[in-house]
Amino acid sequence: MVAPLCSIIIPTYNHGKYIERSVQSALDQTYPNTEVIVVDDGSTDDTRERVERFSDRVTYIRKENTGRGDNRNKAIEKSRGKYIQFLDADDTIEPEKIELQAAVLEGDESIACVYSDCASNAPDGTEAENVSYPLGEEEDPLPILLRRTLFGIHAALVRRSAVVEVGMFDPDRLAQEDWDLWLKLALSGYRYKYVPGNLARYDHRGSTTVVNPALMYQRMKNMLDKYIADPFFNRLDKKLINEFVLHQNIQLATRAYNTGRWKLSRQHFLRAIKANPKLVELTYWACIPKSLVHQMADAIKGKHHDTLND
Numbered sequence: 001m002v003a004p005l006c007s008i009i010i011p012t013y014n015h016g017k018y019i020e021r022s023v024q025s026a027l028d029q030t031y032p033n034t035e036v037i038v039v040d041d042g043s044t045d046d047t048r049e050r051v052e053r054f055s056d057r058v059t060y061i062r063k064e065n066t067g068r069g070d071n072r073n074k075a076i077e078k079s080r081g082k083y084i085q086f087l088d089a090d091d092t093i094e095p096e097k098i099e100l101q102a103a104v105l106e107g108d109e110s111i112a113c114v115y116s117d118c119a120s121n122a123p124d125g126t127e128a129e130n131v132s133y134p135l136g137e138e139e140d141p142l143p144i145l146l147r148r149t150l151f152g153i154h155a156a157l158v159r160r161s162a163v164v165e166v167g168m169f170d171p172d173r174l175a176q177e178d179w180d181l182w183l184k185l186a187l188s189g190y191r192y193k194y195v196p197g198n199l200a201r202y203d204h205r206g207s208t209t210v211v212n213p214a215l216m217y218q219r220m221k222n223m224l225d226k227y228i229a230d231p232f233f234n235r236l237d238k239k240l241i242n243e244f245v246l247h248q249n250i251q252l253a254t255r256a257y258n259t260g261r262w263k264l265s266r267q268h269f270l271r272a273i274k275a276n277p278k279l280v281e282l283t284y285w286a287c288i289p290k291s292l293v294h295q296m297a298d299a300i301k302g303k304h305h306d307t308l309n310d
Helices: 016-027 047-052 068-078 097-107 141-145 160-165 177-187 213-228 238-258 262-275 282-301
Strands: 006-012 034-040 059-062 083-086 111-121 156-159 191-203
Touching: 006 016, 006 068, 006 097, 016 034, 016 047, 034 047, 034 068, 047 059, 059 068, 068 160, 068 177, 083 097, 083 160, 097 111, 097 156, 097 191, 111 177, 141 177, 141 238, 156 160, 160 177, 177 191, 177 213, 213 238, 238 262, 238 282, 262 282
Parallel strands: 006 034, 006 083, 034 059, 111 191
Antiparallel strands: 083 156, 111 156
16 A cells, blocks of 8 residues: 655755755655655755755755745645645754654544654754643644644644645745644644654754744734634634733733833733733733833933834
8 A cells, every 4th residue: 555645845045054954854754655845935045056966856946035934835736745744944854753643644534733742952052842732632722722833833744635725824924824824724623633752853043033033023913913803713712812812912022021122012911911811920910010110211221112013
C-alpha cells in the first residue's frame, strides 16, 4: 500500500544562510512519500542558488514579495499532498516527524491536525522551553486558541483539505497567519491531537518578527480587530468572546507597557478589565497607576513616544 503524499512547504525570504539546513531536514524524513516545495518571496540574497543545489528533489517557486500568508497559500495551491507540513526556512523537523504524525491522521479521519512538542532556542542561541500546549485527549482546543496558539507552525501536520476548506492563510501582511489558521479550523469544528515529544525545532536566531515590538503589537491588534468584526465569531458564547478580548488586550497592554507607551497600555488594560474584571490579575491592575506615574515622569523629561498605531 502506497503511503499518502505529504507536501512539505517552506516559505522563505532572505534566509539563504538557513535554507539548506531546513530543506535538508525535509529531505531526511523517514516517511516514504513526500514532496518539498520552497516558495521564495522575492529574496535578494543567495537563496535561489542554495536551493538549486538540491536539484530535482525540491520544487522551487519564486514570486514577488507579498508576505508569509500569501507565500504559503501559493505553495498550498501548487501542492498535491493529502497532508501538509509547514516549515519555516530557519527551522527544522526531526527525521521521524512526518512518519509518526501521518500514522495518527491515517488512523483517525476525524482529526485534522496532529502536533508535537517543539524544541527551541533563544535569539542568543541558548536553549528555551517547549512552546507547544499539551492538549488533553477530550479537551476542546477553541478556549485555548482564544488565548494563545497551540504550537509553533512546524510542530504540526495538517490535512490539506481542511486548510483549503477554511480559506487557507490570511494574506494580510499584518496577519497572525498561523494562529489565525488554527483558530479558523477550531471554529469550524475540526479536531486536534497532541503527541508528546520534540519533533521540531524553532530557531529564534532567524526570526525578525518576534524581536520587533511595534510589528508584533500591530499583528496582535490586527487579529483582535479582525475577529471582533467577524459576524461568525460573534455568534460564539459571550463568555468565549470576552475571554478572547481580555487576553488579546492583556498582551497588547503588556507590549505597549514594555515599550513605554503608557497611555496606550492603559487603554488596553482597561479594555481587558471591561471584558472580564474577575480574570484580570492584580499585577495588571497595578500597571494602570504605574503607567500614569511613568507618563508624568516622561512628560517632565520631555519624552513623548506614545504611538504604536492603536
